[in-house]
Amino acid sequence: MPVRLLRGLPLLALLILLSGCSAVVLKPAGDIAVQQRDLIIISTVLMLLIIVPVIFLSLFFAWRYRASNRDARYEPDWHHSTQLELIIWSAPLLIIIALGALTWITTHTLDPYRPVERLDAARRLPADAKTLDVQVVALDWKWLFIYPGYGIATVNELAAPVDTPIHFTLTASSVMNSFFIPALAGQVYAMPAMQTQLHAVINAPGEFEGFSANYSGAGFSDMKFKFHGLAQADFARWVERVKRDGTALRREDYQQLEKPSVREPVRHYATVDASLFDAIVNLCVDRTKMCMSQMMAIDAQGGIGGLAGIANVANLAYDRPRAIAAGERPRGNYVLSMCSADLVPAAFSSRLAASAAR
Known part of the structure; x- marks a missing residue:
């Protein structure tokens, strides 16, 4: 077998392996994914408008001005060209503007929180x-x-x-x-x-x-x-x-x-x-745990401090491995609000006073 064919075998093997791949991102079945695919393709093409000429010109200049080419113009004092500056700066600027406009539009139209407006x-x-x-x-x-x-x-x-x-x-x-x-x-x-x-x-x-x-x-x-x-x-x-x-x-x-x-x-x-x-x-599938929404409702009203607040935080804890390992029974109660004596109904005021006297 010729040496040239042997060199091509790794490339052939790679192509065979890639033939089994399914580029699902580029062949989607849903409209949102189709729009995202189009965004990827358009953005890639816009960026290639700069990348491809730069790569080509880099190779061309290296070849054109090689040491062995005696026909190339030699201008050691050259330092500026207005036309070249316009080309170098205007082309990337236009592409950046196009990419910015595309990003602005698709950021809103493809917002995952936005309900679909078409099939x-x-x-x-x-x-x-x-x-x-x-x-x-x-x-x-x-x-x-x-x-x-x-x-x-x-x-x-x-x-x-x-x-x-x-x-x-x-x-x-x-x-x-x-x-x-x-x-x-x-x-x-x-x-x-x-x-x-x-x-x-x-x-x-x-x-x-x-x-x-x-x-x-x-x-x-x-x-x-x-x-x-x-x-x-x-x-x-x-x-x-x-x-x-x-x-x-x-x-x-x-x-x-x-x-x-x-x-x-x-x-x-x-x-x-x-x-x-x-x-x-709300981290409260276990009914003995305080729901996060309940804690936030308490906090919205100013929160509860002291021992009551500490007890609430303990009941809010998502995981209590030490208590479980120790065989402790988790408590299923917590403080939702606190009130002063003037808010207690009159029917219970005497009972409250008697309890305070003890």
Whole structure:
């Protein structure tokens, strides 16, 4: 075999390996992801308008003014050219202006918190279109999806009807993760004790990959799920199957589910505690813990100091491993407000005075 062919074998092997890759970011199935793909392509082309000529001219000048070229003009005293300065500065300036305008527009139109206004480039969103609400919880290391409109939930499986706006509300149980379905839309972070949002729409049926794009520990590599784009009738059948085959997801069940696990299989839940997602966000799935929203309401009224305030903070704590290890029973009460004697109803004033006298 000729030496030239042998040199080309590594390149051929690389091309064969790359042929198995799926550039899903450049071939998305959802309108938001399509707009993001267009943004990537347009931005890349605009930047190449500067990069390509600079690379070409760098190589051209090195070749044109090489030491062996005696025909090149030799001008050791040259120092300025107004025409050249205009070209050097005006071209990048125009491209920066174009990129700035593009960034300004897309920052608003592709804001993940902004509801979708169209199904795709050719179809506006119908006035009577219903939005599918999905509550997403990033666990260690799996995904929980709650459908509040249907009263069901799934683990590591997500489905949505084609050409239907989807509103995701996201949070996390412990550490920050990034929710990403490349075929549907860009990634959005999910953080504990916080809610983020994402609006999207899937335009083609199929099975697409979803995963976490933010490293979150040992099981991160297997923190994946399947997203199914389904026709309306197929989605209705999928919901019925979840209701038929699933179990109940109560707060106690969630406390077992949130424990770290790797390669968790798909699970279906036919019923879900209606207050579960709100309790996850407020760090009070355990009913003995004070909800973060309750603490913020107290703080908004001026807060509570002293021993009462200390007790409240203890009940707000997300995790109390020392108390659990010691076998202590967590307290389920806390102080919501305090009042002075003049606010106590008259019927109890004498009893209060008698207690004070003791």
